[in-house]
Amino acid sequence: MERGVTLNDEQELYVIQAGGGGYSCLGYDVCLDRIDRITTELAGRRAMPENFIDGTVKVERGTLGAYDVYRALQAHLIKVCKDQNERAVYDLTPQLTGLEGRRVEVVDMHGETRRFKVGLSTGPIPIHLELHNVRSAGGMGAAREYKSVRVVR
DSSP states (O other): OOTTEEEETTTTEEEEEOGGGOEEEEEHHHHHHHHHHHHHHHHHTTOOOGGGTTSOOOOOTTSHHHHHHHHHHHHHHHHHHHHTTOOOOTTSOGGGTTOTTOEEEEEOTTSOEEEEEEEEOOSSSOOEEEEOSTTOSOOEEOOSOOSEEEEOO
């Protein structure tokens, strides 16, 4: 088990101690969703770890064991991607894939409309970013899903 990880069952969160005395959180359901998406990517790369060779990963929601499996699969995927000289794709927003560098207008799942340039984070597990102007060097992470996405330019 990773040090500094505790459970907050009331809010259904893994509470992860970060450097400098801070904390990060990961929802129980988000953890399970990421396990599913990582195993799908590993299966597609034909690189499932030997202990998950049948492609199934069974974990109990809201346990430290589930978090440990998530971190182990993530570490394995990073190694596989490094060996293949590629980056992981499981955390990208499917609706924005191929639109990097383009300006889009989205309607989010709450019905709010906004425009941004689609960016891509660095590192072995990139995410799409919402860059709000041409001078933006960074931005907030894009949503997993939008009601609609329209290319503006």
